[in-house]
Amino acid sequence: MARWVETVVGRTATALERNHMTSKDTDDERAPHAASAYTDRTSLHAQIVAGQLSTTDQLRAGAPWFANDVKKDRTVWCDSWLLGRDIDTWQAALDRIDGGLQLRSVIQNLRDTGTADALRAVEHALRRAGHDDDADRMLIYLTCEGDDVAKRKLIGSTERGEGWSHDDYDRLFVTATMLGMLGGWRRSMDAYCTHGLKLIERDVGAWKRFEEAREFATAKAGKVDLERLKKAVGAVAQADAELEGLVLEDRAEIVRRPALERVVVPPLPTDGSGHRRDIQKSWKGIDGTPLPIVARGDVAAHRAALVSQWPHAAALIDVVLTDLATREEVRFRPTLFLGPAGSGKSSLARAICDQVGLPCELYNLAGMADSSLGGTSAQWSTAREAVPLQLIKRSKMASVAVVWDEVEKADDGKNNGSAMDALLPLLEIDQARRFRDLTLEVECDLSMVSHFATANALQGIPAPLRDRMRILTMPTPGWQHLPTLTRQIVGRLARDRGLDARWFAPLAEDELDLVKASWPGGSIRQLTRIVTTLVDGRDQIMGRC
Secondary structure (H helix, E strand, C coil), rough: HHHHHHHHHHHHHHHHHHHHHHHHHHHHHHHHHHHHHHHHHHHHHHHHHCCCCCCHHHHHCCCCHHHHHHHHHHHHHHHHHHHCCCHHHHHHHHHHHHHHCCHHHHHHHHHHCCCHHHHHHHHHHHHHCCCCHHHHHHHHHCCCCCCCHHHHHHHHHHCCCCCCCCCCHHHHHHHHHHHHHHHCCCCHHHHHHHHHHHHHHHHHHHHHHHHHHHHHHHHHHHCCCHHHHHHHHHHHHHHHHHHHHHHHHHCCCCCCCCCCEEEECCCCCCCCCCCCHHHHHHCCCCCCHHHHHHHHECCHHHHHHHHHHHHHHHHHHHHHHHHCCCEEEEECCCCEEEECCCCHHHHHHHHHHHHCCCCEEEEEECCEEECHHHHHCCCCCCCCHHHHHHHHHHHHCCEEEEEEHHHCCCCCEEECCCHHHHHHHHHCCHHCCEEEEECCEECCCCCCEEEEEECCCCCCHHHHHHHCCEEEEEECCCCHHHHHHHHHHHHHHHHHHHCCCCCCCCCCCCHHHHHHCCCCCCCHHHHHHHHHHHHHHHHHHHCCC
């Protein structure tokens, strides 16, 4: 941050000096250039508001959003990529991205959701593909949503000279926009630029008066020892920078790579009695202690492993794994898998968590008629923590996952609280970070908990819950997926029976024909029953032999 201030103030002073002070041109000579620059800028902004997509450099210099609406701007940009790029451009971009996390899928996800996580995923993918200009546009969107990390990255890229014109007026507007970023959060680059110009305008008068005083003092005193003055100013500046560094460090504003661990439960009191003391003792060694966070590992390998088992769900797997594109730690967006009964929704959700090493628990909400999933009051002798906290305690991990199964079948009664209402604060990251557990009676950090849900239909799911979850339709498998799916089922049967998988040969061609004749397609649960019957038939034949 100290470097931001130093750089921006320096460039602002240069712009002021070049545009207002030291130019040797007369006012009459500068006026036509200034008038032309004003006319061009006003005309450009009018065209953008009327429906022209601005460039990233124009946004740096304070251009407005497309039609003055950031959502429309983002949608039009997405469409320009999804519909307006030729296939060779796409292929060249895709070739630079590991593991088939396709640029098209992350941009489509951004268009559909417009979330900060989707913006980060697109920025990361574009950066990997060599499209730095469009990647910086994602930083602009994030900056205007209040993301300080994106703001630092954006100012850093501008510091390196990207987007800086040789034209004095363009340079002034970029400087003003950067200066405006240091003054607080604005919802558009136009607003940042306007704020920065006001700051510059406010200081112009003081700058002129200072220059006049300096010239008067120099003329009166005669020759000034400029070298001695420079050394004195330099020493003061260095001391100020060191002091500012200490202050920023004390305020934790220096950005460092966060450790992959987090304190979930603060230190608990030890003076409880009865069942409270038992609860406190159960958290001994966990409360107040940083717990490890699962790192993402090799995302390309995760994808390959999952698609090999779920070939019909490759597109869905790609969308979910894009959540890992912008962060080192594993945390998935709240996601609802929607599909018919038996389509493998909960199995796939658990498989994704198992593949990335995330401790996972399936919690069935069918018939759930109270809010106990969010924890029960410490006043009761049967008190228990919220479901995610119970899993964190068992696994001793800060990052875990819960699969909320059959959410549409939860009872909608309100006598003992609602399961759906209890679930809502767990899905909002800001609320989850300060979740007050009724049993522990302290605020806990559940921001690293990933939430998946499954449902056969959207009917019965409250609108607030739908709004908080990314809804993905579970693809149904076809006959072309039978060899892969049956191998997976046979292997799972072997594991469930505690036997070596080599004792269970894949289904032969005649057995696959029987499966095709019996299985109408779609339901993996029904397919599992058919394959189990065939495997059990093998055992009976072997027994008679």
